Amino acid sequence: xxxxxxxxxxxxxxxxxxxxxxxxxxxxxxxxxxxxxxxxxxxxxxxxxxxxxxxxxxxxxxxxxxxxxxxxxxxxxxxxxxxxxxxxxxxxxxxxxxxxxxxxxxxxxxxxxxxxxxxxxxxxxxxxxxxxxxxxxxxxxxxxxxxxxxxxxxxxxxxxxxxxxxxxxxxxxxxxxxxxxxxxxxxxxxxxxxxxxxxxxxxxxxxxxxxxxxxxxxxxxxxx
Numbered sequence: 001x002x003x004x005x006x007x008x009x010x011x012x013x014x015x016x017x018x019x020x021x022x023x024x025x026x027x028x029x030x031x032x033x034x035x036x037x038x039x040x041x042x043x044x045x046x047x048x049x050x051x052x053x054x055x056x057x058x059x060x061x062x063x064x065x066x067x068x069x070x071x072x073x074x075x076x077x078x079x080x081x082x083x084x085x086x087x088x089x090x091x092x093x094x095x096x097x098x099x100x101x102x103x104x105x106x107x108x109x110x111x112x113x114x115x116x117x118x119x120x121x122x123x124x125x126x127x128x129x130x131x132x133x134x135x136x137x138x139x140x141x142x143x144x145x146x147x148x149x150x151x152x153x154x155x156x157x158x159x160x161x162x163x164x165x166x167x168x169x170x171x172x173x174x175x176x177x178x179x180x181x182x183x184x185x186x187x188x189x190x191x192x193x194x195x196x197x198x199x200x201x202x203x204x205x206x207x208x209x210x211x212x213x214x215x216x217x218x219x220x221x222x223x224x
Contacts, residue, residue: 017062024067024209025101035100035127039066042126043091046119052091063211069094070101071184071205072150075219076177080104085146085167087139088112088154092120094184098150099124099132109134110142145169149224151183157192161222168224177201180223186216196222 018037022028028036043061047053057064072094078084082105086095089109099107109124109132111117117136124132135142140163149164164181173179185192193200201221206214 017060020062020067020211021070025070028101032100032103035129036066036097038127039096039123042123043119046091046122050091050115050119052116052119060213063213065093066097067209068184068205068214068217069097069152071209071214071217071219072098072182073101074203074205074208075182075201075221076148076175078102078105078148079175082106082148082175083146083169084108085110085142085144085149087149087151087160087164087167089120089134090116090152092123094150094152095132096120096123096127096129099129100127103131105131107132108142108144108146110137110139112136112138139163139167142167147172147175147179149181151181153183153185157183157185157189157220157222158195161196161224165224177221178223180221182219182221185218185220189218189220193220199223 017040021036040061044058047058053065084105084107086107086109089095089111092109095107095109109120114136117134121134124134146167147169149167151160160183161181168179189202193202199222203219205217205219
């Protein structure tokens, strides 16, 4: 069991900013709302010790990290029983917010940097996310297959698709889209998407998410 930060006493939920999640996902259960509210205090406290979010951006945790992670739901609503691998999860994005949104979906959060995995593990445990596992390893070491790989701008699309293709299962399909890669990207993607232009789906997050931050943010889906 991962211990809490040394500075913590009894952790109090921090709700500042969490209302943006209710704005776009109004049908959450009270348990889900509470889990999202608790993320603010958890990440603020852990980030003071292990920097997984830039110091200047921690105050924007909810729009820039939590809500951004949930942008994957703009492409696909995962069905119960789906298995998802979060590749290069860092401190738990997009995997932890997605695990709250989809409690009946199994998530494996993977990162090659151990201290980041420590944070993701601690946050998942504190939130009571029994649908989350975390592993400190490189993608090449993963032996299991998953329905989907999700990721948040960890590398170029071509490299990400190459790695992900070896991790996707092909023996079953249970979602509205074929198994594959769903990643969050920003900026101009024309050249990155070019090799996949006949099969990639690119969804703008703005204006569905109306904050200015999302004007350059996109979700990319590639069947693999």
